Amino acid sequence: MEAVVSQEKLLEKYLKENKKALAVKLLFDLIATHARANHFSKADALREKLFEVDPMALHEIVKSAEIIEIAKIAAVDQVHRQVWSHLYAKLTKKKRLPFITARNQPAMKPSRLFFGRVRSIRICIL
Numbered sequence: 626m627e628a629v630v631s632q633e634k635l636l637e638k639y640l641k642e643n644k645k646a647l648a649v650k651l652l653f654d655l656i657a658t659h660a661r662a663n664h665f666s667k668a669d670a671l672r673e674k675l676f677e678v679d680p681m682a683l684h685e686i687v688k689s690a691e692i693i694e695i696a697k698i699a700a701v702d703q704v705h706r707q708v709w710s711h712l713y714a715k716l717t718k719k720k721r722l723p724f725i726t727a728r729n730q731p732a733m734k735p736s737r738l739f740f741g742r743v744r745s746i747r748i749c750i751l
Contacts, residue, residue: 629658640678649675649682656689660696668693694722 632655639648652675659668672689675682706713713721 629655632658645679649679649685652678653685653689657692660689660693663696663700665693665697665700668696697722 632651636648636651636655639645639651652671656668656671656675659665659671668689672686672693675686675689680686712724716724
C-alpha cells in the first residue's frame with residue numbers, strides 16, 4: 626500500500642512538471658495495480674485521469690479498460706457464474722459486465738423494498 630501512495634505522489638510530481646509520457650506509464654501501472662486488487666472505482670477514476678492527461682495515449686487507454694474488465698469478471702465467484710450462466714450466455718459482453726459488477730452495489734437503502742415487473746420477470750430488490 627505504501628508503494629501505491631508513493632507512486633501517486635510521484636504521479637502528481639510528473640503532472641506538475643508536465644512529463645506526460647512518464648505520467649501515462651505510471652497511471653497505467655496504477656490502474657493495473659488497483660484492478661488486480663479489486664479496487665475498481667479507483668482504477669476507473671485513474672483511467673478517467675489518463676484520458677485527461679493524454680487523450681492520445683490510445684494504447685494505454687484501451688489496454689487499461691481491458692485490464693479492468695478482466696479483473697471485474699475474475700472477481701465474480703464461480704457459483705454466481707453457474708447460477709446465472711443461461712442469462713450471461715444471452716447477453717453481449719458489453720451488457721454482461723454491468724450486470725456482473727452491479728450485483729454487489731445496493732441501489733437503495735436496505736430498509737426499503739421495491740417490487741416491480743420487467744416484462745415477465747418479477748423483481749424484488751431488498
